[in-house]
Amino acid sequence: MFEKIREKYLLNKTQIIEIDTLGNILNSDNRIFNLSGVGQIYDFHPFFYSIESLLSLKNCEQIFYCIHIEHLNVQKSVDVFFTNTESENPILILYDFTEHYTNFQHIAQEKNETVLNFHLEELKTKLLQAEKEFKNKFMANVGHDLKTPLGASLWFINMLEKTELTNSQREAVLLLKETNTLIKGLIDDILDLSKLELGKISLDENWENLSDIIKHIQSIITPKSNQNGLQFTVEFEQNQLPQFIYTDKVRLQQILINLLDNSIKFTRKGYVKLSVKNIEKQKDTAQLLFEVEDTGIGMKITNKNDIYNSFTKLHNQKNIEGSGLGLSIVSNLITLMQGDIHYVTQLNQGTTFSILLPFKTK
Incomplete structure (x- = not known):
């Protein structure tokens, strides 16, 4: 039973390649990549130049993770295990972890996007807060600048009301006073709102x-x-x-x-x-x-x-x-x-x- 399970789920996920100390391919079970007709391991993929210095060593084992190899339209992400302790010639064992690395890449990408989105939202919040503070400070400054001439205008209107006026003049003065009162109310609202949003209003309880x-x-x-x-x-x-x-x-x-x-x-x-x-x-x-x-x-x-x-x-x-x-x-x-x-x-x-x-x- 174990042999059937191993054959179904593991054999097609690993490939064993025997090479000599010059890098010539002596044998391969071709479970992942078909190496028929490939003379040297370097012709299979340039990555294997990185193991050239290991070929002459004795009792050496080393593993290389997540190597992306494309050969004869087959693309895989594999771990490469090198050993020369089990036979006369060096052995390469390829482990197909394509699905694992693809899933990991998706998860890492999603995580990175989440982090980036978080920082983007944080920057947007800071920008909006800065814009809001600028707007409120601007409104407060404009409001204060307008209150002085408006106060003078209302004083002048009150003085004008005390003079002898015709009916039409009195109506005009009344309209002017109502307009100034509306403007004063608007300015007071602007000042209140800017102070509230800047946290500069406290309760007098x-x-x-x-x-x-x-x-x-x-x-x-x-x-x-x-x-x-x-x-x-x-x-x-x-x-x-x-x-x-x-x-x-x-x-x-x-x-x-x-x-x-x-x-x-x-x-x-x-x-x-x-x-x-x-x-x-x-x-x-x-x-x-x-x-x-x-x-x-x-x-x-x-x-x-x-x-x-x-x-x-x-x-x-x-x-x-x-x-x-x-x-x-x-x-x-x-x-x-x-x-x-x-x-x-x-x-x-x-x-x-x-x-x-x-x-x-x-």
Whole structure:
């Protein structure tokens, strides 16, 4: 049985060649390569010149690994074993490891490609980070440069309002003031975003009355919603919520007002709603869920994270202005406050943003 197995699986994988000390081929079983008619081993393949110095030695054995040989259209990768200890003449034994070396080469190539791809991705990440830092530093510098002349312009407009103006002049001044206010808001957004992405904004946390925060937001949003013919409601179960939370009041209000402004901007009819719920309350901490819901135009998106990219607009409404910075600022602030933001949206039905934030309470 062993002889049959050896004959089937091993004999055709090895070849024995007998040569003399001059390199003449005396005998070969031709299991791998047909050496009929080949006079010298050097005529078989130039590699065998490397064993010429071994032919005259006594009791010598040496092995050569992964030698690629092509002869009479047969290509093989073999290990070559030289010995002159078993007979009068030197013996060469060829071991066919073509499949082994081919597989090894594929594995090595895949490994090299994996390493190269890893380093390529690492370089891409560093390049993107460098570009992002440059962009943010550029925006911050431009923003600061614009704030000085803009502040002077607003001061001049305020002074102009105090003079005697005709109705048409007053309308022009009002339009100029509104335009400057919009530009100021855009510059403030650019500065906030650049500082957030550069990690240069820290939270100014204090004990704040949660009810006062919501009332302040309500006082800002209600006139805006009324002006757009929308119903604005607040769901605030005071007996289920902590009275005081430890937070950065300005940033929390910025998050909620930004989302509510967006809802008003993209809602033509119906309502905008802010709700606050206590999801998990312990002795000194709470997880509060803030939800901003509207009956607006909704969004058609392919990637749910696209809306948090800066300067991204996911609508083609030409009559709706915006820089595309608001949600990026919101997302970065929520991350800074160790919270989470999610949303559900349906085209022409509306959108609901859910923000979960942890707070110390008392």
